[in-house]
Amino acid sequence: MNTTYELPLDEAGYAFGFMDEYAKKEVRRTILKAICIPGYQTPYASREMPMGRGFGTGGLQLTLSLIGSDDTLKVIDQGADDSVNAVNLRQFVQMTCPGVDVTEKTEEATLIQSRHRIPEKPLTEAQILVLQVPYPDALVVVEASEARRKTMHGEADYSRLLVKLYEDLVKFDEITISHRYPTRVHGHYIIDPSPIPRWDVPKLHQSKALILLGAGREKKIYAVPPYTIAEPLAFEDVVFRVEDFRDASGNRRTCSRCGASNSFLDEFSDEADGEADGKIYQCSDSAYCDEQLARQASAYQKPKTEEAA
């Protein structure tokens, strides 16, 4: 965000949460219907926000319609709290929602807005996850007309999507979708779960926290309610699998920073410190990585203080 930019102040000023109360009410009504029809892309008006469509305006409108002064917000961009999209959105909420606390720790947050990741740490019933969605409709790859897609969704007619996956198998011996993996919710609607990696898809299933998805440009809101079946699309004899992060010799790669071997890893090029192929791996979830480091530091310091005593 441009720090020299100031929101114009007229006599009334801005309402808490920037959006006017009628806009919030419309989003709120839409959210409730989205929960009642799990996975259904519920249309809403999607107001103009003071940032470009495609920068998380769908998620932001959800967050601003939900948030109150007693909330603690965490904003994630691709796993990290300190990358540009997360910082911008967090600053905007802080500026327009006085009294709201922000945090980087997953467990402290009551409201989490995220782009492309679900936190590694399991969420609780006291938390709501808001995911930013660029392309909400999983059927768009097989049907161009939205009117026809709506009928297909209503009838739960996903045969053409299954054919698409089958073609993948024929061509590549594997389903090649790395992110935005089509997922069936409550046995009916198939959703695009936003560009989360496969690694995160199982976290949608029977989640304790409510998961809301907002597409600002496409003007859609949908939900995966808590304790709801969410199954990634697969075949009986070709099961869904997540990234395994194995190296050439079959060992699970670990985070080069905290050493974790149970998190989703980002790959970086690093000629100096990288492995033989010039690659280095690190936790994508920065809060999780920091927590592992802090835990190691305190375990290291404890014996030291005992010695001193």
Next chain:
Amino acid sequence: MKLTEINVAHMTTDKANGMTDSTVWQAQTQQRLFRLLLDAFAYPGRLFDATGSGTTARLAILATLLDAEVDLADPHKLVAREDWLRLMAAAAAPEQARFIVADAARTPDFTPAPGSLESPEFGATLVLEVRQLGAGKPLLLTGPGIASQTRLAVQGLHPAWIEQRAEWVSAYPLGADIILCDARSFAALPRTTQIVWEEG
């Protein structure tokens, strides 16, 4: 300009006692009520307390959800005239309305709009007022938002509502969503919830 200098219009609170009749019309109260409603729909069958709104649960729910964009049916004349003006919703017949408020002690004498296959969100939302929640005959609930099974005790709900609702929600994704309320508290029954009366 510092962050704190931004004038937040609605935050000038009612200095009298904060719990006047007008509280429920304030944005901050409606935000808190909405979060309770959100939890109610996310976790069907759980009871939520609306007493902080300074009015009945029924009016608190309506004030939180309605504005001039939607219509409301009130077949049993439960909403006071001055509240109709504040809600701003247009009056409509129960068969067409997006929102319906009704007395649950009576039998349902209408079929709410179920939405369409392409647009199931046009299925109505019913606010049904019962005598008491948390006491009386228990309903057994299963479905999304419920870990395995949960109970919701209700007093003053005519059994015909549960029978009729089973028909209204029989062609998923079409259906109607229900909020049960008594004077102080409420619970939600989305169309996905399966409901049976507990035996015995």
